[in-house]
Amino acid sequence: MATASVERAKRKLPERLAQIRADRSQRQFARDLGVFQQNVNRYESGTTPHTDFLITLALKEGISIDWLLLGKGRMRRPSR
Numbered sequence: 001m002a003t004a005s006v007e008r009a010k011r012k013l014p015e016r017l018a019q020i021r022a023d024r025s026q027r028q029f030a031r032d033l034g035v036f037q038q039n040v041n042r043y044e045s046g047t048t049p050h051t052d053f054l055i056t057l058a059l060k061e062g063i064s065i066d067w068l069l070l071g072k073g074r075m076r077r078p079s080r
Contacts (some may be wrong), residue, residue, distance in 0.1 A: 013068075016075075017043055033053075033056055058077075062076050064076065065079065
């Protein structure tokens with residue numbers, strides 16, 4: 001993937017995090033994920049999230065990694 005594409009995907013990540021959070025406060029969202037609210041705030045403000053956070057988010061919220069990182073496909077993983 002070209003560097004410009006990576007940067008574009010990284011710029012969109014905070015928007016996708018806010019979309020997943022939906023109507024929950026950052027505090028409630030952090031509680032639901034078992035992380036600190038300050039981390040959620042930093043990630044929604046543009047700091048690149050740690051891999052552990054992204055994996056936890058995808059697993060607990062049923063989010064597609066492709067959608068989360070690249071904005072491709074559907075937001076939610078199909079139920080099994």
